[in-house]
Amino acid sequence: xxxxxxxxxxxxxxxxxxxxxxxxxxxxxxxxxxxxxxxxxxxxxxxxxxxxxxxxxxxxxxxxxxxxxxxxxxxxxxxxxxxxxxxxxxxxxxxxxxxxxxxxxxxxxxxxxxxxxxxxxxxxxxxxxxxxxxxxxxxxxxxxxxxxxxxxxxxxxxxxxxxxxxxxxxxxxxxxxxxxxxxxxxxxxxxxxxxxxxxxxxxxxxxxxxxxxxxxxxxxxxxxxxxxxxxxxxxxxxxxxxxxxxxxxxxxxxxxxxxxxxxxxxxxxxx
Amino acid sequence: xxxxxxxxxxxxxxxxxxxxxxxxxxxxxxxxxxxxxxxxxxxxxxxxxxxxxxxxxxxxxxxxxxxxxxxxxxxxxxxxxxxxxxxxxxxxxxxxxxxxxxxxxxxxxxxxxxxxxxxxxxxxxxxxxxxxxxxxxxxxxxxxxxxxxxxxxxxxxxxxxxxxxxxxxxxxxxxxxxxxxxxxxxxxxxxxxxxxxxxxxxxxxxxxxxxxxxxxxxxxxxxxxxxxxxxxxxxxxxxxxxxxxxxxxxxxxxxxxxxxxxxxxxxxxxxxxxxxxxxxxxxxxxxxxxxxxxxxxx
Amino acid sequence: xxxxxxxxxxxxxxxxxxxxxxxxxxxxxxxxxxxxxxxxxxxxxxxxxxxxxxxxxxxxxxxxxxxxxxxxxxxxxxxxxxxxxxxxxxxxxxxxxxxxxxxxxxxxxxxxxxxxxxxxxxxxxxxxxxxxxxxxxxxxxxxxxxxxxxxxxxxxxxxxxxxxxxxxxxxxxxxxxxxxxxxxxxxxxxxxxxxxxxxxxxxxxxxxxxxxxxxx
Numbered sequence: 198x199x200x201x202x203x204x205x206x207x208x209x210x211x212x213x214x215x216x217x218x219x220x221x222x223x224x225x226x227x228x229x230x231x232x233x234x235x236x237x238x239x240x241x242x243x244x245x246x247x248x249x250x251x252x253x254x255x256x257x258x259x260x261x262x263x264x265x266x267x268x269x270x271x272x273x274x275x276x277x278x279x280x281x282x283x284x285x286x287x288x289x290x291x292x293x294x295x296x297x298x299x300x301x302x303x304x305x306x307x308x309x310x311x312x313x314x315x316x317x318x319x320x321x322x323x324x325x326x327x328x329x330x331x332x333x334x335x336x337x338x339x340x341x342x343x344x345x346x347x348x349x350x351x352x353x354x355x356x357x358x359x360x361x362x363x364x365x366x367x368x369x370x371x372x373x374x375x376x377x378x379x380x381x382x383x384x385x386x387x388x389x390x391x392x393x394x395x396x397x398x399x400x401x402x403x404x405x406x407x408x409x410x411x412x413x414x415x416x417x418x419x420x421x422x423x424x425x426x427x428x429x430x431x432x433x434x435x436x437x438x439x440x441x442x443x444x445x446x447x448x449x450x451x452x453x454x455x456x457x458x459x460x461x462x463x464x465x466x467x468x
Numbered sequence: 469x470x471x472x473x474x475x476x477x478x479x480x481x482x483x484x485x486x487x488x489x490x491x492x493x494x495x496x497x498x499x500x501x502x503x504x505x506x507x508x509x510x511x512x513x514x515x516x517x518x519x520x521x522x523x524x525x526x527x528x529x530x531x532x533x534x535x536x537x538x539x540x541x542x543x544x545x546x547x548x549x550x551x552x553x554x555x556x557x558x559x560x561x562x563x564x565x566x567x568x569x570x571x572x573x574x575x576x577x578x579x580x581x582x583x584x585x586x587x588x589x590x591x592x593x594x595x596x597x598x599x600x601x602x603x604x605x606x607x608x609x610x611x612x613x614x615x616x617x618x619x620x621x622x623x624x625x626x627x628x629x630x631x632x633x634x635x636x637x638x639x640x641x642x643x644x645x646x647x648x649x650x651x652x653x654x655x656x657x658x659x660x661x662x663x664x665x666x667x668x669x670x671x672x673x674x675x676x677x678x679x680x681x682x683x684x685x686x687x688x689x690x691x692x693x694x695x696x697x698x699x700x701x702x703x704x705x706x707x708x709x710x711x712x713x714x715x716x717x718x719x720x721x722x723x724x725x726x727x728x729x730x731x732x733x734x735x736x737x738x739x740x741x742x743x744x745x746x747x748x749x750x751x752x753x754x755x756x757x758x759x760x761x762x763x764x765x766x
Numbered sequence: 767x768x769x770x771x772x773x774x775x776x777x778x779x780x781x782x783x784x785x786x787x788x789x790x791x792x793x794x795x796x797x798x799x800x801x802x803x804x805x806x807x808x809x810x811x812x813x814x815x816x817x818x819x820x821x822x823x824x825x826x827x828x829x830x831x832x833x834x835x836x837x838x839x840x841x842x843x844x845x846x847x848x849x850x851x852x853x854x855x856x857x858x859x860x861x862x863x864x865x866x867x868x869x870x871x872x873x874x875x876x877x878x879x880x881x882x883x884x885x886x887x888x889x890x891x892x893x894x895x896x897x898x899x900x901x902x903x904x905x906x907x908x909x910x911x912x913x914x915x916x917x918x919x920x921x922x923x924x925x926x927x928x929x930x931x932x933x934x935x936x937x938x939x940x941x942x943x944x945x946x947x948x949x950x951x952x953x954x955x956x957x958x959x960x961x962x963x964x965x966x967x968x969x970x971x972x973x974x975x976x977x978x979x980x981x982x
Contacts, residue, residue: 207682207887214886228916231934260871261645261671261878292643295857295866324806330799345858373670397914398671398881402695404946405953420914443917445882450911452890453904460894507790515788522784525958529965577805579960582967582975589974609816610808618974635826639819645877657834671881678884692960694952702892703884710952711959717972725971733962740954 199466202459210452217448218441226440227432235407236424239392239414242366243273248281250365251358255375256288256297262372262396263296268422268435269394270300270370276429278308278315283354285364287319287340289328289375294321298344313352320344325375329382333361361387366413372396376403380411394421517765525739529732536728544727549688549706550719553587556686557594560661566601567591568660570651570676572667572691573644576610579714580692584667585611585618586717587690591664592622596631604637605654607647612639648672652679665689665704666713669696677703690716773970780968820845906940913937 232240243252254274258266277284286297301318310316319340322328331339336358337349349355357363367389369376376393383389390413395403397418406412416425419442422435511519536542560567569588574581588604595602602619606612616637623632640650652675655663663680665673665687673689673696680687681703689700690708700707708716711733718726747758779801786798824838851861895901912918918933926932966972 261874443915710955714959
């Protein structure tokens with residue numbers, strides 16, 4: 198029995214995980230969310246910006262991380278539109294180009310934001326280093342036109358934006374190394390303020406930059422989205438996902454405890 | 469170094485002459501065109517401390533490399549993950565199954581990918597000897613080309629060009645999860661006896677390592693992405709942690725000059741460790757200049 | 767010569783790029799950006815190489831009727847449909863967006879979501895309190911997992927009302943302190959390793975990456 202428990206078939210664990218994800222998504226269970234300091238710092242920074250400020254949002258995640266980062270993107274961009282903060286979207290990943298465009302359009306439609314005045318989407322250009330450094334000199338030297346092909350000179354929002362000097366905050370939504378690129382090339386060289394929202398897998402990697410203040414704020418995965426939604430008082434996908442995350446985490450904790458009980462019994466029997 | 473036709477100092481002199489010529493001509497041309505608003509300083513004094521640190525550390529490493537040429541034996545601690553390379557290859561050979569070598573998602577300019585290639589070159593020499601099939605699915609076409617040439621050379625050097633099969637080193641896809649799906653599929657179908665996961669890995673690390681674990685392959689992993697290390701440690705038999713990946717080529721080849729660079733690396737660590745200890749002691753006594761100094765360095 | 771030219775180029779570009787980092791002079795900045803631009807030029811060639819290799823290897827599989835050769839047709843169908851719609855219609859074309867939204871997104875998300883299953887099975891197998899160090903790691907992992915889900919605070923606040931939200935506070939402390947110091951140590955080691963490896967490459971001591979050039 199103990200031997201069986203120690204070497205449990207991984208397919209049984211997979212079924213349990215599937216149930217821990219499916220059941221809470223069918224039930225409407227909501228848990229109170231405690232906002233962590235790194236997410237609050239992001240919110241506070243944006244909240245303190247005066248109307249008319251500009252935020253550049255980097256959609257640096259692929260379709261695989263969409264479920265985790267889209268709710269976060271939506272919450273922050275909605276917050277910006279509410280505060281009349283202008284949003285410039287772009288991406289360093291080819292596969293994220295369509296994704297960023299759709300997201301901005303959807304949120305703008307909800308918040309009543311107007312393209313060209315409240316937001317613009319520049320799309321993708323290859324060569325992350327060249328793009329990040331190039332925008333330090335002139336954004337239009339890298340993106341001559343927006344995602345739809347309209348020249349930047351014809352977009353009213355871009356009229357008074359030349360380079361990072363006119364951008365109050367860069368928010369990098371990332372599932373890979375892009376936040377480190379922003380820190381290396383724009384924070385170090387141009388003193389650009391940067392905040393990040395990253396997937397749960399890589400969040401612990403970002404803490405050193407938070408402590409050194411190279412990041413002004415950090416949102417950790419779906420939990421970060423739920424925390425931000427709570428801060429702006431608009432519960433959505435992030436908050437909904439918390440019940441699933443809660444049950445899945447409880448299951449893993451339970452499995453680990455069960456495995457250790459079996460391990461101790463087996464060790465005692467061995468002795 | 470065997471077969472070396474010209475020495476490193478010659479290379480350094482030739483390289484330096486070219487670099488200085490390029491810089492000199494360019495500076496001269498630009499000095500004539502420079503406008504008054506441009507920053508025409510040759511050196512950014514704000515970066516002086518970083519510059520000095522780079523020079524100091526590089527000089528230490530270079531000194532250790534050339535000092536090691538004297539042939540004096542250098543101690544290098546045992547790295548279980550690298551000791552297990554022979555075991556993994558031996559196991560695959562005994563079982564008559566293949567070895568799968570995964571270089572991660574890094575491009576050819578990525579230092580971790582280059583470190584991985586160095587390990588692969590050593591692995592290839594052994595698989596050539598044992599006639600064990602070596603499968604390398606690549607995520608980057610340029611990496612694939614370099615690896616093909618490198619493995620071919622390794623087989624040639626071992627006198628087994630006939631055992632080399634170019635089709636075993638192939639491009640799969642550049643997409644992260646499509647690559648993971650492809651490699652997982654191959655692992656399940658081909659059941660390799662040993663899997664090497666060396667290079668730059670992101671979220672696909674556990675997907676690959678767990679699949680390798682499920683087929684019972686002996687797995688040796690190593691990455692420069694420290695946030696993926698917990699996944700490898702949980703699912704693989706051996707994991708190279710942090711700089712062990714970069715030490716691998718020196719460890720496996722036992723080449724004195726490469727080993728010398730590891731000694732230089734250790735001196736670098738001693739310097740940083742010393743600065744941390746002194747900083748902590750000073751802070752405890754309320755002396756903050758050192759902390760302030762490091763905070764100001766950009 | 768076949769060995770000498772790449773090594774000299776590697777040394778020259780390595781040194782020049784390092785020096786341009788410390789010089790704000792317009793020429794230095796121009797040179798830095800120019801060399802990065804050159805590196806970009808490799809991209810299209812790599813794409814051609816990738817497509818050619820992919821077509822060649824799958825065509826060979828079909829021709830030789832290798833194991834599972836039928837799947838190679840799927841590769842061609844997938845590649846052809848994205849290219850035939852994407853190139854004339856562009857990325858904003860309705861059909862391209864449809865394929866992206868209803869084919870690529872779910873497939874990528876499915877692969878990523880496998881992580882949840884694999885994390886659970888790996889955690890069950892690997893998280894055993896075998897030694898004191900393993901027990902400490904195990905305890906830290908459990909606290910972070912509990913603190914990372916709102917249910918942790920809810921349970922704690924219900925049964926232990928004297929200290930509100932302790933799981934999430936403890937999680938944050940672990941991430942801010944032990945996690946951060948351990949990570950810094952590893953990052954420092956990796957960074958020194960990267961610099962050391964780069965010096966070996968620039969000086970031409972590490973040469974295996976040169977591919978066909980005979981190794982040492």
